[in-house]
Amino acid sequence: MQQSPMLIIGKNGKTGARVNQRLQAFGYETRALSRSTTPSFDWDNPATWLAAIEGTRAAYITYQPDLAVPQALPAVQKFVDLATAVGLEHIVLLSGRGEEGAQRAEQVLMDSGLSWNIVRSSWFAQNFSESFMLEGILAGELVLPAGDEVEPFIDIDDIADVAVAALTKSELRNKLFEVTGPRALTFAQCIREISEALGKPVEYTQVPVDAYIDALQEQGVSQDLQWLLRHLFTEVFDGRNRAPTTGVEQALGRPATDFRTYVQKTIESGSWNPLAQGKSA
């Protein structure tokens, strides 16, 4: 058992929380941070970084708001330089498939001389239940600018398992795991599966990307997020990522979780129950 804790950047994030919970269950000491923790870690405030990294041995890193945004590259470079200077040994970086900006940031880590892993992921299935698509599902209609293109959505419990394996198994070091779910689906097909399993009507409506971004602007969504969603729906979601990969199996020796299993788990968790949402709000 190591003497120093594992650093997790993104304590309450979708994957960070899962990685933290798994490491703790395995008996590892963790230092899980974000802007609201003490000490805090803020990607927009490098003055917070040294205290976060010092004394840790390995780190799981999720960049905010997304590794594809232009400011990610200099931030990751600066983080990796600082980590190297203070003796961090190993970084596991969460990245996105088919995103040039994200891949430039990956390269910084791979060239750093530190021990590394990249977990390069497809779209998260949990975007339907823990992120920007939840509201539409609860309202009975998901509106997006995505058409017939398919995506092999990944259950992020698989990402957390891969990240923990990468952090704890030395034989997996210095490898890039391109991880996806086993089945590629359109958004309309995902909504159909969710609707059928829930036993209540949820519709999928496709709108032009400009109309979608205009609606986000009216809702007061930040410029950064508007840029990101336009980038994802116009450039990244063009078919380049449609093929499922075997990255989960390579890392874990078992197949990736099917979307159907994710849907069942999510129904059991109550995340798509409007009453449960109302109570927790």
Ligand SMILES: NC(=O)c1ccc[n+]([C@@H]2O[C@H](COP(=O)([O-])OP(=O)(O)OC[C@H]3O[C@@H](n4cnc5c(N)ncnc54)[C@H](OP(=O)(O)O)[C@@H]3O)[C@@H](O)[C@H]2O)c1
């Ligand atoms: N969503 C997808 O489909 C997808 C697919 C592939 C890759 N990715 C990658 O996943 C990464 C995000 O990981 P995730 O989804 O696990 O995280 P997440 O759920 O987006 O993390 C949310 C947490 O990040 C913290 N946070 C926000 N701004 C921060 C900042 N400036 N500095 C430090 N912490 C901040 C917030 O906590 P506080 O308020 O306490 O700070 C918040 O609770 C991105 O880099 C993205 O590129 C996403």
